[in-house]
Amino acid sequence: MVTAGKLLVVVVMVLVIATISNSVSADPDMLQDVCVADLNNDVKMNGFACKTNFSASDFFFAGLATPQPTNNTLGSIVTLASVFQVPGLNTLGVSMNRIDFAPGGLNPPHEHPRATEILFVLYGELEAHFITTANVLVSVTLKQGEVFTFPKGLVHFETNIGKEPAATISGFNSQNPGREDIPTSLFAATPPVPDSVLSKTFQISYQEVDEIKSKIAG
Numbered sequence: 001m002v003t004a005g006k007l008l009v010v011v012v013m014v015l016v017i018a019t020i021s022n023s024v025s026a027d028p029d030m031l032q033d034v035c036v037a038d039l040n041n042d043v044k045m046n047g048f049a050c051k052t053n054f055s056a057s058d059f060f061f062a063g064l065a066t067p068q069p070t071n072n073t074l075g076s077i078v079t080l081a082s083v084f085q086v087p088g089l090n091t092l093g094v095s096m097n098r099i100d101f102a103p104g105g106l107n108p109p110h111e112h113p114r115a116t117e118i119l120f121v122l123y124g125e126l127e128a129h130f131i132t133t134a135n136v137l138v139s140v141t142l143k144q145g146e147v148f149t150f151p152k153g154l155v156h157f158e159t160n161i162g163k164e165p166a167a168t169i170s171g172f173n174s175q176n177p178g179r180e181d182i183p184t185s186l187f188a189a190t191p192p193v194p195d196s197v198l199s200k201t202f203q204i205s206y207q208e209v210d211e212i213k214s215k216i217a218g
Contacts, residue, residue: 037090059088075105115177124166
């Protein structure tokens with residue numbers, strides 16, 4: 001027989017679990033049907049103010065349909081479909097991107113501070129990796145149609161190990177997952193991270209710090 005005291009404990013536990021679950025979700029729940037982002041509004045808030053009027057075009061984006069050129073140093077390019085490209089995503093808590101890879105291309109080590117990522121391989125063969133806070137490297141080889149997940153906030157990267165171009169589509173549980181590229185954050189910040197910090201952190205000379213900065217800035 002369940003006593004009133006036990007029932008109260010169960011109710012409290014359910015409420016606590018529900019509260020924690022809601023508080024750790026990537027984006028807050030929406031409170032209306034739509035809130036299309038007014039990207040030109042000067043009001044600063046967690047998200048964007050809502051447009052007075054909207055249309056179907058605010059919810060549409062064709063940019064992930066077409067491969068993008070990968071003739072850069074890294075041999076990869078990311079095409080975003082976040083709230084900035086699709087204003088209708090405001091308050092919906094989801095977004096996507098496409099990554100195109102040249103043979104041997106690299107999507108360099110980075111992290112998304114506001115979202116977990118699930119990666120789907122459109123075509124090609126990739127190696128995908130993430131690093132835990134215990135410095136454990138988790139790696140997998142992916143082929144067309146396969147999926148891999150990068151936990152929120154953990155450093156991760158992908159490389160095209162095939163001889164042909166590759167492409168992926170990623171989903172995020174945030175309208176604006178953000179992206180922090182580790183090398184760029186450290187060596188191309190504005191104002192710059194002091195050379196003394198970088199030299200001591202990586203156990204390299206000031207000259208080597210400057211060389212890395214010049215390459216990343218270029």
